[in-house]
Amino acid sequence: GAVVSQHPSRVICKSGTSVKIECRSLDFQATTMFWYRQFPKQSLMLMATSNEGSKATYEQGVEKDKFLINHASLTLSTLTVTSAHPEDSSFYICSARTSQSFGNEQFFGPGTRLTVL
Amino acid sequence: AQTVTQSQPEMSVQEAETVTLSCTYDTSESDYYLFWYKQPPSRQMILVIRQEAYKQQNATENRFSVNFQKAAKSFSLKISDSQLGDAAMYFCAYNMNRDDKIIFGKGTRLHILP
Numbered sequence: 001g002a003v004v005s006q007h008p009s010r011v012i013c014k015s016g017t018s019v020k021i022e023c024r025s026l027d028f029q030a031t032t033m034f035w036y037r038q039f040p041k042q043s044l045m046l047m048a049t050s051n052e053g054s055k056a057t058y059e060q061g062v063e064k065d066k067f068l069i070n071h072a073s074l075t076l077s078t079l080t081v082t083s084a085h086p087e088d089s090s091f092y093i094c095s096a097r098t099s100q101s102f103g104n105e106q107f108f109g110p111g112t113r114l115t116v117l
Numbered sequence: 118a119q120t121v122t123q124s125q126p127e128m129s130v131q132e133a134e135t136v137t138l139s140c141t142y143d144t145s146e147s148d149y150y151l152f153w154y155k156q157p158p159s160r161q162m163i164l165v166i167r168q169e170a171y172k173q174q175n176a177t178e179n180r181f182s183v184n185f186q187k188a189a190k191s192f193s194l195k196i197s198d199s200q201l202g203d204a205a206m207y208f209c210a211y212n213m214n215r216d217d218k219i220i221f222g223k224g225t226r227l228h229i230l231p
């Protein structure tokens with residue numbers, strides 16, 4: 001149980017285009033979902049927290065107009081990178097938790113590698 | 118603000134031996150959770166072990182155990198009988214009970230020598 005999927009696993013896009021990444025909780029209802037960014041050989045950096053049906057809370061320094069997050073249902077959150085540029089190339093990871101999560105445990109997706117040309 | 122520090126960027130251990138990864142954290146809270154996550158080359162984050170701050174007993178999961186020293190704000194991970202599959206990046210993490218955020222350390226890359 002507690003499986004989180006992400007789609008796509010890899011995406012390559014041209015500079016200036018927008019890219020949408022989906023995060024789904026497959027066998028549980030995710031009251032809260034999180035989006036992280038990870039640069040090579042570095043730790044996970046929290047970008048934003050989203051609760052179903054409400055606006056996402058962005059971490060300081062993260063541009064909310066560039067990284068659009070929508071948590072439309074209890075099983076789906078999307079991250080859209082708008083007008084992507086090469087510096088947006090990174091590994092994006094989502095995670096999810098439920099109200100029944102023991103010890104505030106988060107379940108992580110497998111990540112999406114974004115390459116902007 | 119809460120911080121998590123992992124002072125060992127890389128470590129190596131011989132297969133079948135024991136290795137300890139260090140982690141310290143800073144918080145003024147008394148109620149919180151600590152985690153060790155493993156990130157293998159696949160990049161999938163895997164929970165290794167979890168410790169509740171209110172529990173004095175150190176958590177154990179098979180070959181993995183922690184040494185939780187609350188007063189010293191230390192949370193080290195011991196891996197016994199190291200296996201090749203243990204090679205990964207290990208992240209120490211902190212979560213305050215009433216706050217959803219997980220704060221990660223910078224990670225320790227563990228190499229297993231055959």
